[in-house]
Amino acid sequence: MGFLSRGMFVVAGVIVGSTCINYLVAGETVSLHWPxxxxxxxxxxxxxxxxxxxxxxxxxxxxxxxxxxxxxxxxxxxxxxxxxxxxxxxxxxxxxxxxxxxxxxxxxxxxxxxxxxxxxxxxxxxxxxxxxxxxxxxxxxxxxxxxxxxxxxxxxxxxxxxxxxxxxxxxxxxxxxxxxxxYSDAPDQCDKSRPWVAVKIPVERS
Known part of the structure; x- marks a missing residue:
C-alpha cells in the first residue's frame, strides 16, 4: 500500500469513527455532504x-x-x-x-x-x-x-x-x-445585511 493510499485509509477511518461516536454517544447523525x-x-x-x-x-x-x-x-x-x-x-x-x-x-x-x-x-x-x-x-x-x-x-x-x-x-x-x-440555478436571496434573529417561542407549562 502506497503512502497516498495509507493516508486516505487513515482519513476514512477518522471520518467513520467520528461518525459512529456522534451517532452512538451524541445521538446525532452527521452530515456526509461534501463542503x-x-x-x-x-x-x-x-x-x-x-x-x-x-x-x-x-x-x-x-x-x-x-x-x-x-x-x-x-x-x-x-x-x-x-x-x-x-x-x-x-x-x-x-x-x-x-x-x-x-x-x-x-x-x-x-x-x-x-x-x-x-x-x-x-x-x-x-x-x-x-x-x-x-x-x-x-x-x-x-x-x-x-x-x-x-x-x-x-x-x-x-x-x-x-x-x-x-x-x-x-x-x-x-x-x-x-x-x-x-430551481437549481436560483440565486440565493438571503439578505446578508440582515442576520437571522431567533423568534422567541412561548414556553408552555405542564
Missing amino acids: NGRLGSWREAKVRPACYAALNFPKRDRDNPTLPYGQHRIAWRDFDRMVDMTAALHCYVVTQQNAVCEPDNRAYVVDYIGKYFAKRDAMLEIAKRYGGGEEKIVRDLWDAANNRAIMSALEMHIKYGRLRKSDFGWSAPELLKGALDK
Whole structure:
C-alpha cells in the first residue's frame, strides 16, 4: 500500500469513527455532504436551541399529526417520533423562517430534513405490508397542517435559493428532487445585511 493510499485509509477511518461516536454517544447523525461553501458546522447551529420550546408538548398542537380513531397498526414510538420531528422541522423552516440563511443552521436543517423524510418513508414502507387502508392512514398523518406548512416552506426556500441541490449532495429526499432540479440555478436571496434573529417561542407549562 502506497503512502497516498495509507493516508486516505487513515482519513476514512477518522471520518467513520467520528461518525459512529456522534451517532452512538451524541445521538446525532452527521452530515456526509461534501463542503460547498454554503454549509457550516451543524454542531454550531443556533436554530436547534431556539426551537427547544416547540418540543415541550408538541401533541398539544392540533396542527401536528394526531392519531385517528379506529384500528391502525402505527407504533406509539413511531407516532411520537413523527410528532416530534414535525414540531421541530416546522420550527426550523416555518417559525424561524430565515434561519437557513445562516451556514451553521443550514447544515443542521439540511441534515434534519433528510431524517424527517427518511422517517416518513420508513413508516409508509411498514404500512404497505398491511394494505392500502393502512398506507392511507399513514399518508394522512404526514399531511397534517404543520406538515403541509413544512412542504410549502421548503418549496419557498428552494425557489429563493436558500436551499439548493448541492446542499443535499447525494441524499436529496425524493419529494424535493423536482423542486431542487427546477430551481437549481436560483440565486440565493438571503439578505446578508440582515442576520437571522431567533423568534422567541412561548414556553408552555405542564
